[in-house]
Amino acid sequence: GAGVSQTPSNKVTEKGKYVELRCDPISGHTALYWYRQSLGQGPEFLIYFQGTGAADDSGLPNDRFFAVRPEGSVSTLKIQRTERGDSAVYLCASSLTGTGLAGANVLTFGAGSRLTVL
Amino acid sequence: DAKTTQPPSMDCAEGRAANLPCNHSTISGNEYVYWYRQIHSQGPQYIIHGLKNNETNEMASLIITEDRKSSTLILPHATLRDTAVYYCIVGANNLFFGTGTRLTVIP
Numbered sequence: 001g002a003g004v005s006q007t008p009s010n011k012v013t014e015k016g017k018y019v020e021l022r023c024d025p026i027s028g029h030t031a032l033y034w035y036r037q038s039l040g041q042g043p044e045f046l047i048y049f050q051g052t053g054a055a056d057d058s059g060l061p062n063d064r065f066f067a068v069r070p071e072g073s074v075s076t077l078k079i080q081r082t083e084r085g086d087s088a089v090y091l092c093a094s095s096l097t098g099t100g101l102a103g104a105n106v107l108t109f110g111a112g113s114r115l116t117v118l
Numbered sequence: 119d120a121k122t123t124q125p126p127s128m129d130c131a132e133g134r135a136a137n138l139p140c141n142h143s144t145i146s147g148n149e150y151v152y153w154y155r156q157i158h159s160q161g162p163q164y165i166i167h168g169l170k171n172n173e174t175n176e177m178a179s180l181i182i183t184e185d186r187k188s189s190t191l192i193l194p195h196a197t198l199r200d201t202a203v204y205y206c207i208v209g210a211n212n213l214f215f216g217t218g219t220r221l222t223v224i225p
Contacts, residue, residue, distance in 0.1 A: 004161075035215070042205060042215035043162065056212055091161055104150045104169070107213060109161030 002026075004110035006092050012116045013082055021077040021113045025094030031055075032075050033107060034067055035091040043091055049075060082117045089114050121145065122206045127220040130200075136193040138219050140206030143187045149210050151182060153191045155202040156218070162205065165191065196223045 005024040013019055025032050030051055035043035045059040051072045060066070064082075069075040079086055093107040123141040130136040142151065150169050154162040166173055166180045168189070173180045179192040193200055205218040 033213075042203075042217045045212065045214055048212060093161075104152070104167045105209070105211065105213070106152070106164055106167060107154075107162075108164065111161050 004092055004094055004108055006090075006110035006113050008113055009111065010114045010116075012118065014118050015082060015084060017082050017117075019079045019082055019115060021079075021090050021092075021115070023075045023077070023092030023094075023110060025073060025075070025092070026108055027073075029094035029096055029108075030072070031095045031097060031105070032069055033093040033095075034075070034077050035093070037089045037091055037112070038087075046077070079115075082115075084117050087115055087117045121208050121214065122216050124204075124206055124216060124219045126217065127222070129222050129224055130193075130196045132198060132223050132225050133195055136191075136196040136200065136221055136223070138191040138193075138204050138206075138221065139188065140190070141188045142206070142208045145186050145208045146210075149208045151180065151186075151189050152207045152209070152213060153178070153180065154205045154207065154215075155200075156205065157202045162215075165204075196221075198223050198225065 007022045033048040034046040037043045047057040047067050049069045064080045066078045089112040091112045093109040095105050095107045150167050152167040153165040156162045166178050168180045168182050182189045201223045203218040203220050205215050207213045
């Protein structure tokens with residue numbers, strides 16, 4: 001598609017429930033990133049994929065968070081046993097190569113998925 | 119972790135140049151300097167990037183010091199629509215955001 005698409009745009013859930021957030025990157029972009037942004041803060045890195053594999057998942061806060069990208073395009077961020085502290089905007093971005101070694105790594109962001117855990 | 123330092127907020131009069139500073143004293147040789155901005159309730163928007171040389175595009179200019187330890191983003195004629203949080207980021211494969219500078223353009 002023309003841009004990075006994220007669904008749902010808004011999700012309200014109850015504490016303890018399971019949530020999936022979807023990201024559809026720009027066609028042909030090999031790298032895909034997930035960030036989380038709380039009110040008044042900058043985006044916080046969670047994980048990034050090169051193709052199907054997670055190249056860096058050091059930002060995932062705990063084992064309730066998991067992300068997949070099985071075919072190297074669409075990615076799903078999965079949150080188990082949600083807590084109120086998980087409430088945030090979850091941002092997805094994609095880039096052509098994901099590496100700055102052969103040139104700049106310019107990320108294009110989606111509009112985000114706002115998660116509210118009651 | 120973010121490797122940049124930016125002032126938390128700045129004001130600029132409409133029509134004037136906005137000069138947003140950024141310190142990145144620990145930048146590595148292969149790391150680029152990127153600038154993004156975020157308007158309320160939207161995802162971050164790419165503005166410009168550079169490695170060593172100064173850069174200009176239709177949105178802004180980027181001035182990088184010779185030692186690459188700091189840079190300045192210049193919006194030549196700020197408009198009200200430029201009110202946003204501006205993030206300066208250095209990185210290669212992975213980009214870590216700090217808290218940015220909240221620029222307010224005043225009529």
